[in-house]
Amino acid sequence: MAILLSVFSVGCAGAAHERLGAEASTSSAPMTAPANPDLILATTTSTQDSGLLDILIPVFERQTGYKVKPIAVGSGQAMMMGERGEADVLLVHAPDSEVVFMDAGHGADRKLVMHNDFIIIGPADDPAKIRGSAAATDALKKVAHAKAIFVSRGDNSGTDQLEKRVWSLAKIDPTGQQWYQSTGQGMGATINVASEKNAYTISDRATYLANKKNTKLEILVEGSKELLNVYHVITVNPAKSDKINKAGAIAFAEFMVAKETQDAIGKFGVDKYGEPLFFPDAGKKDSDLGL
Structure with a gap:
């Protein structure tokens, strides 16, 4: 795709x-x-x-x-x-x-x-070492392996459904893991929470760019076919x-x-x-x- x-x-x-x-x-x-x-x-x-x-x-x-x-x-x-x-x-x-x-x-x-497109954003020091990953699935595998904090919207939104689909494609179920946290809120609020926690999240590009000045998170993964x-x-x-x-x-x-x-x-x-x-x-x- x-x-x-x-x-x-x-x-x-x-x-x-x-x-x-x-x-x-x-x-x-x-x-x-x-x-x-x-x-x-x-x-x-x-x-x-x-x-x-x-x-x-x-x-x-x-x-x-x-x-x-x-x-x-x-x-x-x-x-x-x-x-x-x-x-x-x-x-x-x-x-x-x-x-x-x-x-x-x-x-x-x-x-x-x-x-x-959707993008995976995270802290500049990138503890899970996902920066530049060609596939979103590979990036999420690295996040899970590193047990790095990942913040999900958890609200059954289109973004949330996309995120869950990418986890599934990666053959990982993060549910219940301590490093996997949910906000139950919209994209802007979720970006803010992830920024406060120095965590990773998946965002649509438009909302990230609109909030870029207010967050310390950076685009780490983009262009993956799973992120349309x-x-x-x-x-x-x-x-x-x-x-x-x-x-x-x-x-x-x-x-x-x-x-x-x-x-x-x-x-x-x-x-x-x-x-x-x-x-x-x-x-x-x-x-x-x-x-």
Whole structure:
């Protein structure tokens, strides 16, 4: 599975935001206000912590008249909200669980939006000697062998599911080990805990870069095929509840894959971090990313 993380030649996120904002302001308000303007978006903590939604949601609201209430939880919790009819649309990054969600009839439509990657971060002195490991599985084997502290989110989020899958591929069950600790919190909080404990953890790249100035942890392992991080937008099956905002969910999903939004996604973070935090994928198939 090839990781599609080539460096794009892109402008700054601020310019993308200005273009989106200009387009929203020059187009008049919706001819008819939405009958139900309230839209509940259940999304991952990584999209919230990175600041991406702070750029995109105001533009969507100006263009459509909808008012978005984002609820940042792990992907697992987001899908549980969708299953219970407590959210209208989901932005998640747990592909295996998403397929199960769709097959069970909980989702109406699922679109590929973007990807970035996960990274293994840890202390600069790297007691487990994982720096530069080509495979994430090899890195985790070294962590286990060294009994170095590893901090897990432990919240059934997309990141947590990815981490558990890599441990499984490494044929290691860290559960119950003293060196394996869980926060039960989001990515930003977990990075902070790992930093305080001088420990290792797995993070999505966007959240790490957004928190880089506040942590002493460094990127030690990246580019491993096991660490691809793919995001989809899912509209919840309106049969789940008569409160589901079907029209709003469809509008948000279409907005996320629109060209202007995809351009903004591809440029987000470049001005601040020197590299994009996400790579746009609308129009591609999951198989194009090796899923």
